[in-house]
Amino acid sequence: MTSSLKKSVLIIGGGAVGAIAALNLEVGGLASVTLVLRSNYNAVSEHGFDIKSCDHGSIPAWKPSIVRNSIPDIIKESLPPYDYILLCTKNIPDIPPTVVNLVAPALPRNNTHTTLILLQNGLHIYRPFLETHPQTPVLSGISMIGSEETSPGQIIQDEGDKLLIGAFPNPNIDTPSSAALEFVNIYKNGGKTDCKLSEDVLHDRWRKLVYNACLNPICAILGLDTGRLRLAANGEVTEHLVRPAMQEIVEAAKANGVVLDEGVVQMMIDADPLQSYLSPSMYSDVRKGNFIEHENLLGEPLREGKKAGVKMPTIEVLYHMAKGIQWRTMEKRGMVDIPSKNV
Ligand SMILES: NC(=O)C1=CN([C@@H]2O[C@H](COP(=O)(O)OP(=O)(O)OC[C@H]3O[C@@H](n4cnc5c(N)ncnc54)[C@H](OP(=O)(O)O)[C@@H]3O)[C@@H](O)[C@H]2O)C=CC1
Ligand SMILES: CC(C)(CO)C(=O)C(=O)O
The missing domain is CATH 1.10.1040.10 (N-(1-d-carboxylethyl)-l-norvaline Dehydrogenase; domain 2)
Structure with a gap:
């Protein structure tokens, strides 16, 4: 059961970046993480992640609160909306599904509760959500981590996790910078990472x-x-x-x-x-x-x-x-x- 003090965070994609983000959030104690996996689901659900991290040390057989192999359909499964959804897949608009279609079961188009965070590289990655989810606050996560999943469930992080969180522009809602600040505090609470507010996301x-x-x-x-x-x-x-x-x-x-x-x-x-x-x-x-x-x-x-x-x-x-x-x-x-x- 999620403690009422903890924020519910759905992470989609538990590879190099998503696995370390899940670990940071759980270590901080202010979030309860549901992690959606694909090719590494069997390895992780049976054995957990083996993580060798310059920030966290060596952590064998680690699992977040919940591991799943499908994106939760919050309406069909009668789940409350997540406080945050963290997208940690690769973002590849030329290969389906698009990121918009990927999150759809967990993020209804009329959502106003959930804050979406795109922890992904690249320019203008928020734009498709402006059309489909006009009232959803979308945050930018810029990571300077160096991390790799060398085989299913085996994560090696050899450059420290430095993360900048800030709000993408959205003319339909007030700048969701308070959500950005809240997430920074949740993420850095474990004391193992350098997570800061980005004052200028485009820059x-x-x-x-x-x-x-x-x-x-x-x-x-x-x-x-x-x-x-x-x-x-x-x-x-x-x-x-x-x-x-x-x-x-x-x-x-x-x-x-x-x-x-x-x-x-x-x-x-x-x-x-x-x-x-x-x-x-x-x-x-x-x-x-x-x-x-x-x-x-x-x-x-x-x-x-x-x-x-x-x-x-x-x-x-x-x-x-x-x-x-x-x-x-x-x-x-x-x-x-x-x-x-x-x-
Ligand atoms: N690695 C790094 O050091 C850094 C990466 N980044 C950025 O972070 C983002 C994530 O990169 P990274 O972690 O390296 O990528 P990885 O390829 O290591 O991890 C992505 C994960 O997402 C999973 N995934 C993809 N689609 C789905 C789906 N439909 N359902 C569930 N899981 C899915 C993949 O599963 P599957 O194995 O099945 O494909 C994989 O496990 C990228 O935008 C990248 O550019 C930013 C800074 C540093
Ligand atoms: C530069 C680096 C390694 C993160 O710091 C990265 O963004 C990537 O590998 O895509």
Whole structure:
């Protein structure tokens, strides 16, 4: 039974980020977590997660309050609405189901109670909800964690959990910044994580794209982690590929009214300690044969930049290479038909 002092939190997606978010929330003692899993459901429901975390230490066989393998249908199951729904899946608008359809059973269109938090990378990811859920407060979760699920239920977190929470704009409701503040307090209560209020979500999302629009696809395409990428060809790949790509994102942000701090490019190049040899999430996805988030990480900033008249040749090439990778995965999964080979 959920204590009346605890907030009910539904987390959808218990991979690298969702599992650590579930752990943080339960450790803090102010939330009771229901975690929806898919491919790792059997492993976790039978054995729990084995977590090796730079923030929490080594935690074997850990489970949150409730683990399920389907999104709760709160109407059919006569469940009270959750206080928060935290979306921790990959956000891939080009592959169904869309995130809107995914949360639908737990989030009726006329919802006003539940606050939705998108703990996902990318630009403008709140926009589809403005149409379908106009009265739902939607928060942005920008995570600088480094975490990976190496096999079902095995989580390795090797970069500390730094999370920025803030309200996405919604002209239909008062800015839900009080919900953002409440969630920050719930999340940081365990004392293991650095969770803060984001004062300017658009700025913070563009800033993180300097990393994600560049290092994620470049590492995924080259098959190199961020440490090896910096070492490659005595730094030439960084100077002639990573830095120009990052500079294009800075220019696109500026043309859209978002001025990023001077030095942000160098800061993002050096963001990970070299010897952590960190695999950005898109590189992990390509290795696992999963779909990638190139539309929100590359496509959206590219479209916004070009609309504002910025030339983005490096990002454009990366975007189309990422599209090719997505198509390759679709073909492997039988989602596209190709003409047969001539004999
Ligand atoms: N990993 C990292 O270090 C960071 C990631 N991010 C961002 O966080 C978000 C989550 O990434 P990450 O945790 O790495 O991703 P993972 O792929 O590790 O985890 C996503 C999880 O969501 C599950 N999922 C997908 N669809 C459903 C569904 N319909 N029902 C239930 N579960 C589902 C996946 O299951 P299945 O295995 O079946 O596909 C998987 O377990 C992304 O937007 C990413 O860009 C941000 C900062 C850092
Ligand atoms: C930069 C990083 C690793 C988080 O800090 C990330 O966002 C990702 O892997 O997609």
